[in-house]
Amino acid sequence: MPEKETPGVPENENILSGTRRDFLKQSGFLTAVALTPIGIVKAAESHLDEKVAAFFEKMPLKMEVNGVSHQLSVEPRSTLLEVLREQLDLTGTKKGCDRGQCGACTVHVNGKRVNSCLSLAITNNNKTITTIEGLADGDELHPMQQAFIDHDGFQCGYCTSGQIMSAVACIHEGHAGSETEIREFMSGNICRCGAYPNIVNAIQEVSKGGNKA
Amino acid sequence: MKKDTIGEPLSRVDGRLKVTGGAKYSGEYKFPGLTYAVLVPATIVNGTVTAVDIKAAKYAPGVLAVITPFNAEKVPGYQPDAKKPVKGLKLFNDNQVHFNGQPIALVIADTFERATYAATLVKATYQVQPFETDFRKNIDKGVTPNAGKYKDYVRGEADAYKNAQVKIEQEYIQPSEMHNPMELHVTTAYWEGDNKVTVYTKSQGVMSSQRAIAAAFNLEPQNVLINARFVGGAFGSSLRTWPHEIAAVQAAKFVKHPVKLTLTREQMFTLVGYRPLTIQKIGLGATADGKLTGITHESHSQTAVYEEFTENAVNVSRFLYQSPNVNTRYKVVPLHIGVPAPMRGPGESTGAYALESALDELSYALNIDPIELRLRNYADIDQERNLPWSSKHLKECYQLGADRIGWANRSPKPGTIKDGDWLVGYGIGCGAFGAYRGHAEAKLKLMADGSINIQSATTDIGPGTNTAMIVIAADVLGMPAEKITFDLGNSSLPPAPTQGGSSTVSSVGSAVHDVCVALRQKLYTLQGKPRDSMDEIDYAAVIKEQNLPYLEISVGSESGDNAKNYSMYSFSAHFAKVYVHPLTGVVKIKNLIAVVDAGKIVNQKTAASQMKGGAVGGIGMAMTEEAIIDNRFGRYINGNFADYHVPVNADIPQIEAVFINKPDPVINPVGTKGIGEISLIGVAPAIANAVFNATGIRVRDLPITPDKLLS
Ligand code: FES
Ligand code: FES
Numbered sequence: 001m002p003e004k005e006t007p008g009v010p011e012n013e014n015i016l017s018g019t020r021r022d023f024l025k026q027s028g029f030l031t032a033v034a035l036t037p038i039g040i041v042k043a044a045e046s047h048l049d050e051k052v053a054a055f056f057e058k059m060p061l062k063m064e065v066n067g068v069s070h071q072l073s074v075e076p077r078s079t080l081l082e083v084l085r086e087q088l089d090l091t092g093t094k095k096g097c098d099r100g101q102c103g104a105c106t107v108h109v110n111g112k113r114v115n116s117c118l119s120l121a122i123t124n125n126n127k128t129i130t131t132i133e134g135l136a137d138g139d140e141l142h143p144m145q146q147a148f149i150d151h152d153g154f155q156c157g158y159c160t161s162g163q164i165m166s167a168v169a170c171i172h173e174g175h176a177g178s179e180t181e182i183r184e185f186m187s188g189n190i191c192r193c194g195a196y197p198n199i200v201n202a203i204q205e206v207s208k209g210g211n212k213a
Numbered sequence: 214m215k216k217d218t219i220g221e222p223l224s225r226v227d228g229r230l231k232v233t234g235g236a237k238y239s240g241e242y243k244f245p246g247l248t249y250a251v252l253v254p255a256t257i258v259n260g261t262v263t264a265v266d267i268k269a270a271k272y273a274p275g276v277l278a279v280i281t282p283f284n285a286e287k288v289p290g291y292q293p294d295a296k297k298p299v300k301g302l303k304l305f306n307d308n309q310v311h312f313n314g315q316p317i318a319l320v321i322a323d324t325f326e327r328a329t330y331a332a333t334l335v336k337a338t339y340q341v342q343p344f345e346t347d348f349r350k351n352i353d354k355g356v357t358p359n360a361g362k363y364k365d366y367v368r369g370e371a372d373a374y375k376n377a378q379v380k381i382e383q384e385y386i387q388p389s390e391m392h393n394p395m396e397l398h399v400t401t402a403y404w405e406g407d408n409k410v411t412v413y414t415k416s417q418g419v420m421s422s423q424r425a426i427a428a429a430f431n432l433e434p435q436n437v438l439i440n441a442r443f444v445g446g447a448f449g450s451s452l453r454t455w456p457h458e459i460a461a462v463q464a465a466k467f468v469k470h471p472v473k474l475t476l477t478r479e480q481m482f483t484l485v486g487y488r489p490l491t492i493q494k495i496g497l498g499a500t501a502d503g504k505l506t507g508i509t510h511e512s513h514s515q516t517a518v519y520e521e522f523t524e525n526a527v528n529v530s531r532f533l534y535q536s537p538n539v540n541t542r543y544k545v546v547p548l549h550i551g552v553p554a555p556m557r558g559p560g561e562s563t564g565a566y567a568l569e570s571a572l573d574e575l576s577y578a579l580n581i582d583p584i585e586l587r588l589r590n591y592a593d594i595d596q597e598r599n600l601p602w603s604s605k606h607l608k609e610c611y612q613l614g615a616d617r618i619g620w621a622n623r624s625p626k627p628g629t630i631k632d633g634d635w636l637v638g639y640g641i642g643c644g645a646f647g648a649y650r651g652h653a654e655a656k657l658k659l660m661a662d663g664s665i666n667i668q669s670a671t672t673d674i675g676p677g678t679n680t681a682m683i684v685i686a687a688d689v690l691g692m693p694a695e696k697i698t699f700d701l702g703n704s705s706l707p708p709a710p711t712q713g714g715s716s717t718v719s720s721v722g723s724a725v726h727d728v729c730v731a732l733r734q735k736l737y738t739l740q741g742k743p744r745d746s747m748d749e750i751d752y753a754a755v756i757k758e759q760n761l762p763y764l765e766i767s768v769g770s771e772s773g774d775n776a777k778n779y780s781m782y783s784f785s786a787h788f789a790k791v792y793v794h795p796l797t798g799v800v801k802i803k804n805l806i807a808v809v810d811a812g813k814i815v816n817q818k819t820a821a822s823q824m825k826g827g828a829v830g831g832i833g834m835a836m837t838e839e840a841i842i843d844n845r846f847g848r849y850i851n852g853n854f855a856d857y858h859v860p861v862n863a864d865i866p867q868i869e870a871v872f873i874n875k876p877d878p879v880i881n882p883v884g885t886k887g888i889g890e891i892s893l894i895g896v897a898p899a900i901a902n903a904v905f906n907a908t909g910i911r912v913r914d915l916p917i918t919p920d921k922l923l924s
Contacts, residue, residue, distance in 0.1 A: 057274075077326055086325060091241035092234015094445070096395045097478040101854035104395055132234035145232040149224050152822045156675030157231030158395040158445025164232060187861040190854060192395045192446050193675045194829025196865040198822060 059122045065090065066134025074121045081105045081116040084131060092132040092161045096190065103189030106162035106169075107131045113169035115188075132161035135168070143209065144168050147202035155193035163189045167203045176207040218688035219883065220874065222818035226680045226699070227443075227673075236443045239413040240399035244471040247401075248277055250464050251328040252457060252480060253318035253335045255310045258847030259344035259518075259549045262308040262317050262337050269334035270320055275327035277468045279335060280319040280460070282308040288463055290429035297428040301520045301552060304456040305463070310339065311519045312550050313848040314483035319460055321468050325475075344549040347844040348490050348515055355513045355544030358523045366531060366541045368596065373507030373538030377498025381574045385495065385567040386914035388839040389515065390488040392556050393859055394674075396445020397478065398485050400461040403471035409436040410465070414458055416441040417451040418711025419670050419704040425454035426462055434704075442702035447674040448830070449555040450485045452713050457484055482840060482852035486554020489515035491526055491563045495571040503581045503589045507538040510568065514560075516545040517552035524553075524560030530568050531597040532780070533645055534590040539597075549847055555713070557830055558893035561646050566834075566915065569642040569898035574911065582625065583641050583902070584611050595780035603779035603879035604886075607643065610786035610808040613871050614641070617806045618788035627909035635792040635801070638907025642789075644894030648781040648812070648877065648886035649716040652771040654707035655724035657686075657732055659764040663753030665690065665697045667728065670706035671721045675826070676889060677819035681718050682725045684816050685883060689729035691749060699725075707767060715783065715887030718815055723881040724770040730882075731766050772880070779879050783811040783886040787828070787899040793907040798919030800904060802832060805868045805896070812877035812886035820888060824870035827892020833860045835897035836916050 058073040065088060074083055081098070084090045084107070093116060096104030100118040107116045108130040135142040144164050147153070154160040166189045170176050175185035182203050183196070191199065230236040255262070267279040285305035289295055304316055318335045322328035345351050357364060374380050400414040410432065416422040419439040427434040444451065461474035476484060496509035510530035516522045527541035576583040591608065594601050614620075623639035624630050630637040655669040667686055671678055679699040687694040700706060709721050734744040736755050742748065756764060790804040807824045814820045837858035843850045851857045870892075876884020897915060904922070905911050912921045 075324075075326055077330075082325060085241070089243055090234070091237065094238075094395070095397060095475075097397075097854050099478065099853060099855070101478075102395065132232075136233055141229070141232065148232050149228040152225065152818055154228075154231055155677070155819075155822055155826055156395070156444060156446040157227070157236050158238065160231050161234050183863045183865070187863040190395065190859055190861060191829075192393055192448070192859060194826035194860070194865070195822060196829060196860075196862045197825055197867050199862065 061122050061125055063124050063127055063129055065129045066131060076120065076122055078121045079117050080107070080119040080121045080124055083121040084116060090131050090133055094158055094161055096159065103166060104159050104162040106165040106189065108165060108169060111172070113166050132165060135164065142168070143206050144202070147206045151198045151202040151205065153199040153202040154195050159189060159191045163191065163199055167199070170203060171207050176203055179204065218684055218694065219813065219815055220817055221684070223680055223684055223694055223816050225677050225819060226683055238396055238443045238445050239415050239441060240401060240473055240475055242401060242413050244403055246470045248321050248323055248468060248470045248472050249325040249328045250319055250321045250461060250472050250474040251332040252316040252474070253320065253332045254314040254480065254483070255317045255337070257310055257339045257341050258313045258346065260310050260342040261340045262310060263340050264338045265318055266336040267318065270331040273327065273331040273334055275323040276331045277321045277323065277470065278464070280305055280464060280467065281317065282306070286463065286467060288429050288459060289431040296431070299425070299429050299459070302456045304460045311517065312483065314480065314551070316457065316460070319464055321464050321472055344847050346548050346550055346842050346847040348546060348548065351546050351548060352492065352513050355546045357544055358521060360523060363523050363543050368531070368540070369538035370507070371540040372496065372509050374496040374498030374509055377506045378501050379499050379575070379578050381495070381497045381571050381578060383495055383571055383574060383913060385493045385570055387488070387491045387563040387566055388915055389490040390556060390834060390838045391482055391840050391857060392448045392450035392486065392554070393481060394446030394448055394450060397475050398450070398455070398457070398481060399473065399475040400458045401471060401473040402462040402465040404466050404469070408432060410462055411438045412462060413440045415444055415447065415451050417444065417447050417672055417674055417713055419672060419702060420708050421711045422454050423704040426459065429459045430462065437704070439704040440702060441672050444672055444674040448557040449559065449713065451674070452555060452711060455485055478854065479852040482849045483551045486552060487840060488556035488559070488563065489522065489553040493526070493564070493567040495567050497571050497575050499575060499579060501579070503579050503586050505534055505536040505590045508534070508536045509540050510564065511542040512564070513544050513546055515550060515553060516547050518547045518549055520552045521545060522553040524555055526560035526564045529561055529564040529645060532592060532595045533568065533643065535592045535596060536590070550842070557827065558644070558646065558890040561644065561890065562834065562894040562897065565642065565644045565894050566897045569895060570901055570913065573640065573898070573902040573905065580625070584615055584620065587611060587643065598780050600778065600780040603781040604810070604812065604875065604877040605782070605784060606810040606873045606875060607784040607786065609873055610784060610810055614786045614788040614806050614808040617869060617871065618790055618804060620788070623906065627906050632792065634794060636795055636907040638791050638793065638903040638905065640789045640899045640901065640903030640906055642787045642895035642897065642899030642902060644785045644891055645782045646715055646887070646890040646894055648719065648783050648880050649714050650719040650723060650772045650881050651710040651716060652769060653709040653720040653724040654767065654769045655721070655728040656707045656765065656767040657728045659732060659752055659756060661753070661756055661763060663696065663756070665692070666700065667697065667725055668700040668706045669709045669721050669724060670704055671701045671709040671717055672712045673701060674712055676823050677816065678712065678717055678721070680819055681815045682722060685722050685725050686729050689726055690733070692752065715889040715891065718885045719881050719887055722815065722883050722885060724768060726882045727770045728766060728768045731768050735764070735766060776879055781877065781880050781886065783809065783888065783891040785809045785891040785895050787831070787895045789899040789903040791900060791903040791907055793904060793922060795908070798922035800836065800917060800922070802866050802900065804866055806871060807868065807892060808871040809888060809891055810873040811888040811891060812875065812880065813884035814872045814874045815883065815885060817872070820872065821870040823888055824892045825868040827889070828868045828896050829860055829865055830893045831896020832864060832900065834915060835900040836860070836864065839916050
């Protein structure tokens with residue numbers, strides 16, 4: 001094995017207190033020293049460049065989430081899922097694949113079901129988002145939530161938020177007319193615990209009951 | 214006389230948390246200064262990492278550190294002089310690569326996006342060695358595992374089937390199957406000083422996680438706090454502490470910040486185990502009137518070059534049917550792949566697929582109904598151990614299942630029943646899984662208001678453990694379930710075994726039962742009544758009258774010696790009715806009935822769900838699931854949910870779970886035998902046998918994809 005090199009932390013840096021830009025420090029550092037006035041090098045050393053760049057790197061984002069308006073600043077590459085979970089601490093929305101293949105991250109955007117892992121957060125500017133945390137009316141559960149409890153439409157519960165958000169939308173879309181139709185239109189939501197039959201029963205009950213859903 | 218609560222359907226006590234998004238899983242706790250770790254996988258299959266260029270990554274925005282084999286601080290438990298050496302892969306401890314996707318670096322940054330991006334900047338150089346991932350090509354390199362129970366087994370005469378009047382000799386293939394719980398494996402760790410660490414991790418056993426992490430970092434177990442309050446499924450993938458979990462703890466120590474490490478879905482195909490590809494040969498011999506005279510079961514399974522994995526892939530053939538002559542052989546084939554892990558219904562389901570398929574083939578060869586054939590070879594005792602069963606009601610399972618599925622409509626001649634364009638078939642598949650009971654402890658606290666809290670360091674990966682425990686407690690105490698709470702998923706609670714092997718209700722349920730009995734006895738004694746009085750208790754009144762702020766009581770509970778005199782198993786009989794489209798090869802599962810002898814059922818509602826869930830797993834095994842390695846590159850080509858097909862809602866019919874529901878008189882005070890595994894074991898052969906009955910085509914390599922039915 002080659003010699004142990006210094007661990008990956010650059011010296012004298014508390015990364016969490018600020019961010020670095022790589023354009024000066026990394027490839028261009030020597031060039032920068034040669035070509036730039038001393039003031040800029042000083043700015044680089046005190047990470048001012050990073051702070052400035054970090055600011056421009058982010059984009060403003062205004063969204064209403066569960067009835068609350070948020071003014072956020074997000075990286076263009078951040079997904080809606082990541083912003084909900086990590087910035088807004090709305091962890092009810094789950095990450096099962098991050099690739100649009102499982103439905104665990106389903107939320108409503110302007111009333112339509114969306115895989116939030118496939119939606120870049122900034123594309124949701126001025127949109128209205130509902131997550132599982134915003135479905136109940138105060139203490140009173142949404143009929144779909146209650147039906148999931150009554151029909152035992154889950155086990156581990158990890159796919160459940162996505163299933164319920166999808167189920168509510170499924171009825172809205174008019175895709176809950178029969179057992180077969182429900183199965184088809186709920187097939188974007190994987191449940192590895194295999195609660196499918198109970199999920200179908202829950203949706204049928206809400207759909208037949210003419211609940212507000 | 215108190216009301217009998219056991220068996221009553223009770224909705225999950227944590228249901229509200231789960232339907233409102235309030236249930237917090239291990240990756241969902243926020244700590245100040247939380248950082249995010251992303252693994253960098255090796256791009257070779259076998260060889261050494263000669264260098265890792267981390268410059269670009271370490272200077273990328275937000276990066277705190279990049280850990281590689283060349284700069285990692287040593288994990289004490291990985292060293293040869295460790296007190297309790299950690300087994301298996303030792304991540305970042307050396308520069309060897311044993312399989313494609315093995316992590317060779319870990320990037321830690323202040324956001325997930327930044328860590329993910331920086332991980333792409335890490336560049337490794339390798340010295341490449343030849344590799345072997347091709348199972349077929351290497352099957353001759355199979356070795357017999359060291360542990361005694363995997364040694365060759367012979368009862369009577371070996372290969373006796375060869376001389377039988379009627380015989381079946383066939384090969385059955387179980388492909389690699391991935392657990393794929395919906396929750397990505399995740400570990401969040403933070404240290405307080407150098408000697409104490411708190412870990413939120415996806416674990417089926419908080420005590421075993423505690424032991425593993427304490428051993429790895431040479432800590433006192435009580436200084437390792439494990440939390441796994443909610444676990445988003447696991448199915449065996451979280452039975453052990455994986456190298457990446459230790460890496461997360463290592464990283465948190467190194468950067469002195471809380472670190473959260475989440476695997477990607479693709480990484481879950483290489484780093485957290487799988488059901489190993491197994492090729493099995495079955496020989497069955499019988500007399501013309503259907504009496505088995507010999508069973509031979511030989512299996513070869515995948516394992517890793519760096520760690521041996523074993524499971525009970527052939528054992529079911531030793532005891533499920535009566536036969537004077539049985540021999541089994543089990544070998545594992547080391548390859549350059551990640552190590553397997555027990556997956557729901559582990560080796561037993563692989564073995565039962567082969568045995569139950571062969572038995573079905575034999576029934577056609579003999580022209581005897583498959584259920585009748587099973588009855589003629591019914592095992593009244595366990596011939597493997599030469600012990601009586603503690604309980605066995607498999608005959609009733611056959612009967613109930615046959616009635617429900619409409620077995621009388623089955624044609625003994627394949628391909629003769631049609632419904633419109635569709636061919637119709639019926640099949641049966643049976644299974645058995647050992648009923649276990651481990652040592653478990655429980656602590657009960659009776660509050661001044663008469664409410665009860667019970668604690669035990671078990672976990673719940675989905676079956677509804679806390680709900681079941683509350684049902685048991687409510688039954689013993691004769692009080693409403695709403696007055697009882699149950700805490701689990703934390704290593705500071707009284708020790709309990711890992712949730713696995715269908716044993717939680719048996720082990721922890723017994724401790725809960727016993728602690729409730731102990732409370733009653735204590736209260737009667739305080740009141741000056743005989744300990745075993747059956748008088749109703751007004752809990753709040755007694756505690757008031759005794760002038761106590763609360764009352765606490767703890768017990769440990771385990772099997773008595775009597776258990777050794779019996780063979781204890783859960784049994785299942787699964788029935789499938791399928792429709793097969795002869796032109797497209799599409800299979801529709803019309804109906805699935807799972808009939809189970811699992812002793813007493815504690816909560817009908819959650820138990821039925823668990824049975825259905827196992828059946829869905831069995832449908833995946835039978836119909837859709839196969840992890841495929843491209844042997845030219847030694848890597849999985851379908852490591853995601855788009856290409857690896859787990860069953861979706863449209864694949865699943867209504868499923869009926871039927872319980873015999875007779876308490877086992879031996880195993881534990883409640884009489885439960887466990888259903889987690891048995892819900893899956895036997896499902897795949899039931900479907901495969903139904904497909905044969907519909908079409909006359911015998912698929913001996915799962916999954917039964919349409920192409921295999923278009924001959
Ligand atoms: S996490 Fe978005 S679809 Fe899987
Ligand atoms: S409830 Fe566990 S994945 Fe659906």
